[in-house]
Amino acid sequence: MGLPVRDQLKYWGIVAVIFFVLLWTLGDVLVPFLLGGAIAYFLDPVADRLERLGASRVLATVIITLVAVLLFVLMALLVVPTLVNQSVQLFNTAPELAKNFGTFLTERFPSLLDTDSTLRQSLDSIATTVQERGGELVTTALSSAASLLNLAILFVIVPVVSVYLLLDWDNMVARVDELLPRDHAPTIRRLAGQIDNTLASFIRGMGTVCLILGTYYAIALMLVGLQFGLVVGFVAGLVTFIPYLGALIGGALAIGLGLFQFWGDWVSLGLVAGIFVVGQVVEGNFLTPKLVGNSVGLHPVWLILALSVFGTLFGFVGMLVAVPVAAALGVVTRFAVTQYQQGMLYRGLSDHHKTTEGDVVADQRDPD
Numbered sequence: 433m434g435l436p437v438r439d440q441l442k443y444w445g446i447v448a449v450i451f452f453v454l455l456w457t458l459g460d461v462l463v464p465f466l467l468g469g470a471i472a473y474f475l476d477p478v479a480d481r482l483e484r485l486g487a488s489r490v491l492a493t494v495i496i497t498l499v500a501v502l503l504f505v506l507m508a509l510l511v512v513p514t515l516v517n518q519s520v521q522l523f524n525t526a527p528e529l530a531k532n533f534g535t536f537l538t539e540r541f542p543s544l545l546d547t548d549s550t551l552r553q554s555l556d557s558i559a560t561t562v563q564e565r566g567g568e569l570v571t572t573a574l575s576s577a578a579s580l581l582n583l584a585i586l587f588v589i590v591p592v593v594s595v596y597l598l599l600d601w602d603n604m605v606a607r608v609d610e611l612l613p614r615d616h617a618p619t620i621r622r623l624a625g626q627i628d629n630t631l632a633s634f635i636r637g638m639g640t641v642c643l644i645l646g647t648y649y650a651i652a653l654m655l656v657g658l659q660f661g662l663v664v665g666f667v668a669g670l671v672t673f674i675p676y677l678g679a680l681i682g683g684a685l686a687i688g689l690g691l692f693q694f695w696g697d698w699v700s701l702g703l704v705a706g707i708f709v710v711g712q713v714v715e716g717n718f719l720t721p722k723l724v725g726n727s728v729g730l731h732p733v734w735l736i737l738a739l740s741v742f743g744t745l746f747g748f749v750g751m752l753v754a755v756p757v758a759a760a761l762g763v764v765t766r767f768a769v770t771q772y773q774q775g776m777l778y779r780g781l782s783d784h785h786k787t788t789e790g791d792v793v794a795d796q797r798d799p800d
Contacts, residue, residue, distance in 0.1 A: 459749035464586050466752045468593025474636055475500075475594075476601050493599045500591075623763055630759040637723040638673040644719060645669050645711055649682060652707045656700060658686060659693055668708075672715070673735075679715075683708040734758055 455462070475496055482492035597604070612620050646669015653661030668682025686704050694700040738758035742750030772778050 455746050455749065455753065459746050463749050463752070464589040465593055466749060467590045469597055470635070470752065471590070471594040472597035472601060473631070474639060475598055477632075477636065479598055479601070489599060489602070493595060496598065497591075497595055623767055626763045627756075627760050630763060631756060634673070634759065635755065637720075640723050641715060641719045642669045642672045645672050645715060648711060648714075649686075649707065653686060653704065656703045656707065657693075658690060658704060660689055661686075664689070668711075679708050679712050731762075734762065 478496055479489065479492040482495060483489060487495070609617075609621070646665050648665075649668045650662045650665025653665055658664065664682055664686045667685065668679065671677050671681055672679075683705070686708065687701070690701050690704040694704070735755065735758060738754040738761075739751055742754035742757065744750075746753075
């Protein structure tokens with residue numbers, strides 16, 4: 433005999449409280465393990481594909497690890513230094529860009545903007561703030577990472593955790609399945625499958641889309657000659673997981689920078705704008721339908737809310753778990769709504785009486 437619903441809710445509530453308490457108290461320690469788990473989850477389909485091609489799980493993990501190490505070395509040698517240099521240059525040149533923008537407005541709209549106007553002072557203030565806060569942001573991020581966990585150790589722990597989890601992923605899933613309550617195992621498996629489909633579509637699919645678009649934007653903008661093309665492409669690709677936001681932010685940043693660099697060269701400006709138009713067309717018609725699917729059950733507003741709430745409450749580790757928790761809550765909520773609509777609380781006694789009367793009439797008409 434299964435436990436009453438009240439007892440089940442009590443026990444599951446205790447589990448949820450323990451989870452959030454651990455997240456609050458041990459969040460800094462959990463960062464490398466959450467990152468490692470996310471990487472293993474992302475790469476598990478690749479390992480499964482290699483296994484179907486005849487490789488053992490160990491060989492598949494070794495192949496994936498070697499490829500990942502090679503890509504990391506290439507990124508560290510070729511991409512990361514350029515990205516850091518361009519980011520620093522962008523922060524340093526922000527005041528000059530703002531002054532050029534003010535000069536541009538002054539020359540073309542002298543009645544709207546003069547040297548002592550509020551708008552001019554606001555532009556100068558914003559530029560100075562960007563320069564100062566930008567440097568502080570980078571410094572704070574590095575110091576926070578160092579205080580949470582030594583950065584060098586982080587780069588060691590995350591790959592090790594990823595490799596071990598990837599190697600034992602199927603065994604861990606089977607072990608968890610064995611521990612499920614027998615009465616509710618089918619329902620939990622079904623909900624877990626829906627959560628996995630949502631996460632697979634969003635994390636793996638959108639992660640791939642972000643990587644492809646970020647690479648495309650960065651290379652295309654650098655080929656056009658935009659000064660900070662790599663930074664703009666990185667930013668646009670990073671926020672592409674929120675529909676249209678990546679193109680809006682990246683496009684506005686690229687066109688804004690292009691106006692100062694290519695003013696009068698309308699062909700180059702048109703190429704910059706065309707890069708983002710092509711990116712949106714390719715994403716909307718090919719990449720997202722193919723890699724993500726038409727619906728992942730994770731609304732952008734729900735995603736932004738989850739990232740904001742968990743980021744505020746638990747910091748960086750909260751942002752790491754925001755997407756999985758949002759996906760799980762979404763699936764559980766839809767399941768609860770379905771159960772509610774099938775229950776007497778929603779259907780009421782009148783619906784029950786109609787169903788009973790209909791069954792009686794059907795029985796009367798059926799001679800058998």
